[in-house]
């Protein structure tokens with residue numbers, strides 16, 4: 001692997017962090033550290049990582065919750081750390097979107113090996129799918145679910161992302177609110193069309209000076225078009 005891999009290590013035990021840090025330093029990895037769940041989510045919001053190593057028993061916000069929160073916006077690979085004897089439900093972990101887990105005590109080299117496997121899997125996935133596309137000044141990566149506007153990352157909620165993705169993959173087509181509810185939320189009868197309006201409003205705010213990509217068709221709905 002030639003590119004530098006950025007890891008966010010979330011672990012409250014200093015000794016464990018040190019062991020992991022040393023193991024990864026020998027390879028082409030950069031580790032960033034968080035000592036509790038709250039700090040982890042704050043750091044995650046502001047930086048891009050290639051993989052997250054996440055302890056489950058954490059102060060402030062536990063690892064389960066951190067995992068769930070990260071999955072709202074991102075497909076970044078997540079490895080859970082769990083202590084032997086700790087109640088650990090691996091199915092629950094996978095349901096929350098974790099990719100792998102490792103039981104303490106483990107050899108740091110094994111953790112490095114697991115991370116490499118995950119990175120390879122992600123790399124292969126990105127070769128299989130066309131995961132990146134540009135729509136004018138907006139770039140969407142469907143693997144990491146990251147959206148960049150003029151190169152800067154914007155943070156969207158799950159539904160905001162799906163709505164934007166749907167509109168961008170169906171450019172120049174006008175959709176009614178009801179159609180968008182059906183396509184993005186999966187319901188039409190009981191959904192409130194104003195939900196669509198609120199989401200569009202929030203996406204536009206996040207798109208900043210590219211908010212004009214989403215066009216309101218009065219009395220009908222919305223479409224996405226790259227301004228000429």
Ligand code: CA
Pocket residue numbers: 011012013055056057058
């Ligand atoms: Ca812990």
